[in-house]
Amino acid sequence: MAEGEWEILETRIAGSEPILRIPAAPNLKPMPGQYFQVYAPGFDETFAVSLFLIDNHHTYWDLTGEIPVYWTPGIRLRWRGPLGRGFDLSPNIRKTAFVPWLDHGLCLLPLVQQALSVQAAVVWYSHLVPDWLPPTVEVLPIELLPDVLNWAEYLAATCELNHLPELVAALGLKLPFSLNFSLEVLVQTPLVCGGIGECGVCSVKTRGGWKQACKDGPVFDLDQLELAA
Template identity: 40%
Template sequence: MPIVNGTLLEIRFTESGLAGLVDCPRAVRPGPGQYLIASSQREEEALPVTLFSMSLPDEPLQVSPPLPAGWYPGLTLRLRGPLGHGFTLPREARRVALVAYQSPAGLLLSLTRFALKQGAAVTLCSTFPPPPALPEEVEVLPFSQLKEAVAWADYLAAAFAREHYAELRQLLGNHLQERASLSAEGLILTPMPCAGLGSCGVCAVHTRAGWKHICLDGPVFSLRSLEEAP
């Protein structure tokens, strides 16, 4: 796993916090749903920061919010990545529903662009405002239309914090069970301080196959593999 230096080129204020543009070698860039970790030399920060990409592979690396408040353009970052298992967008997917529940929809932006690139129609249901960089082709639905989006889709990708999964599950109701053929994945957001190095257990999640580490076995899981209270 390469550890390289990168540079934070710019920061942007968004409704979900600071986002940024990072100059780094291609080798560490994460795919949709994967992550990389970044450490600054700032003494106040004793832990590395988890970064998710909002870009396509051939574009400059835009990372989703929230970045630490003390980060500034020109900051040197020690980067390790790409880490974890990301989204697996089926090649045949043509109706992609994206669900951002109490989390920035920007986390799904790179997946959005992959889906559009393969000719899929994409809808976004988000409890947060859509990101400014959301492509125009994406249909934005109010979150109240979540069930309609699920009924329409042939692939569903969600992003949510671990503590919100039970709520999301309730909102999805029986729709996932009724759509047995629907491929549904979820990006679980939770602190991953060791990023796979330590099996520290903070990010442990209970699945139908037992305890898993979100940092190693995820952060993307099949929604059908998750227990009620991950």
């Protein structure tokens, strides 16, 4: 974990997702799904903002998250990271699926690119087809999601904590379930203190007891989460 300062180069909206551009930080190697805790000194901010890297161009980085509207070019930001557990996609996997549950899934983009870089097949299950999705990605409607259990070797999803039961139902799974392939989900929940304050806001119930999404996640194995029947 490192810390430092970035200057905002640009902010923009892609679809409905806010994007922040900063100078590239090539010495940092965040895994897809890991995050940075970021704040702007001098502003009356209650909490740091959790930002996910979506594009690591060699001269700039693009990040997404709940970016305050008053963060504008030239403002200097303090950051620490990368934090938490990211996605773990083996380079041997050849059949991948992605499910941005009820959102655009922009923070899945680096993982999509990682899968494509090793010539894995990539299927995107959503009614939302963002314009930043690489053209080699196959897009299927969410109603076909149960089929994924028959062919995928790996599935990555994003989902708010309180919507996880809906994701499980959409997959056609019944509680309790076990899976014969890796299904990882980035659990979207406030990462208020990023583990520094032990605030517990990010608590997630798992088969191994309560975990903290800020440190033990935000990426979890779906079959390790304790979900209400």
